[in-house]
Amino acid sequence: MTIKTPALALLATLVLAGCSAQHTTSAQPAAETPKTAAAQLPANVQKRDLASGLYEMALSPQGDALYVSSAEGFKDVQGGVVYKLDPATLKTLGSTHTDLKNFGMTISPDGKTVYVTNSLDGGISAIDTSNGKVLARTLFPERNEKGLPYGAREILLHNGVLYVGAVADPALVWVVDAKTLKVKARIKNAGKWVTGLHWSEQTQRLYVANGGGEILVVNPRNNRIEQRWKPLGDKPALLLNIAEDSETGRLFVTDNSKAKTTLVLDIHSGKVLKQLDLGGSLAVKFNPKRHEIYLTQREAGKVLSLDATSLAVKQSWDLPPNPNSLLLSADGQTLFVTVKQAFNKDHSTNGPDSVVRIALNQ
Incomplete structure (x- = not known):
């Protein structure tokens, strides 16, 4: 992901940067694209064609704004956009045009600041x-080794600290003050490509997935890696994203x-409890409110519950x-999904x- 721009963009899709930004208000919303497949969608599903290069999302604590990060196009397009949508209708409320491309995203507990990763440029930005x-x-x-920045991909906010994963080999996790964006520490020796980050309230630990098939358990008090799990042993694996059922102590x-699977792990030992052969x-x-797990299956074009x-x-x-x-509303009754187009050979x-938008209670 840090070797070439196209490679970085493609890996960002799987794991899925004094600022010259321009803001446009809802007076000039982005054009609505006709919903050509609306008749094929269930009544509880809304779909909006929005823009190129959509990646992660964040929902305001009040539930009145859905933010979507966009890298825009990768062919002859500079910069990106952060879109602000109405969570109920998916209509555009506003947009911020940035000089760098946006990938990962998180939002502050008060909803006043959105943080994005600028993966191609190895950085992060804070947006009012x-x-x-x-x-x-x-x-x-x-x-x-080629002089290119490490790709800053996934971002997690906890207790005033941003954890940012580097897609590099060897990789690391930057520990950043959320107010100043100054680097406080670096969690090094994180294996090949940090791809996923998860904070557990139950264990008070940071869990880090990497492209070498490892899950790292990090103590945030000293930023040290306490455990290294390799749940599939020597089998090739590129572990990506992590979710937790805190009541049963399971990680998904x-x-x-590579492994084309979803692992169910014991949160304390890393023991494989089950391997889901869903592709x-x-x-x-x-979703603790509905006791459900949601998965995106990229190649199959499906979302599973x-x-x-x-x-x-x-x-x-x-x-x-x-x-x-994927993004889940605070009440657990709405699921948001970004759906990407395939890349052509020229990365268009x-x-x-x-x-x-999927209304789960309908």
């Missing part, structure tokens, strides 16, 4: 949600590339071509990516 202005930015100094870990899965979310006890598939939504990231796409 009240006016769309970029407040601050940090570009990490690390470079690979996806692999969309490769990308994003994963656990699993019963969290039996792990059987309860429901499947066809969302072609490539469902990517044949149309805009989409945002999907």
Whole structure:
């Protein structure tokens, strides 16, 4: 991901940067694209074709704004956009045009700041949600053997600290002050490509997935790696995203590339409790309100809902071509999905990516 821009963009899709940003208000919303496949969607599913290069999402604590990060196009397009949508209708409320491309995303507990990773440039940006202005930015100094920045991909906010995973070999996790965006520490020796980050309230530990098939357990008090799990042993694996069922102490870990599976692990020991043979899965979310697990299956063009006890598939939504990231509302009754178009050989796409809203209680 740090070797070439196209390679970085493609890996960002799987694991899925004083700022010259321009803000546009809802007076000039982005054009609505006709819903050509609306008749094929269930009544509880809304789909909006939005823009190229959509990745992660964040929902305001008040539930009145859905933010979507966008890298825009990768062919002859500079910069990206952060879109602000109405979570109920998916209509555009505003947008921030940034000089760097946006991938990972998280939001502050008060909803005043959205943080994005600028993966291609090895940095992160903080954006004021009240006016769309970029407040601050940090570009990490690390470079690979070709002089290119480490890709800053996944970002997690906990207790005023941002954890940012580096897609590099060897990789690391930057520990950043959320107010100043200054680097406080580095969690080094993180294996090949940090792809997923998860904070557990139960164990008070940070869990880090990497492209070498490992899960790292990090103590945030000293930023030391306490345990290194390799749940599939010597079998090739590129572990991606992590979700947790805190009541049963289970971690759900996806692999969309090599092992093509979803692992169910004991959160304390890393022991494999079950391996779900559903095919490769990308994003994963656990819903304690409905006791369900959600998975995106990129190649199959589906989003699955699993019963969290039996792990059987309860429901499947066809969302072609490539469902990517997931976001769950605070009340557990709405699931948001970004759906990506496939890349052409020249790294263009044949149309805009989409945002999907699924009403789970209908």
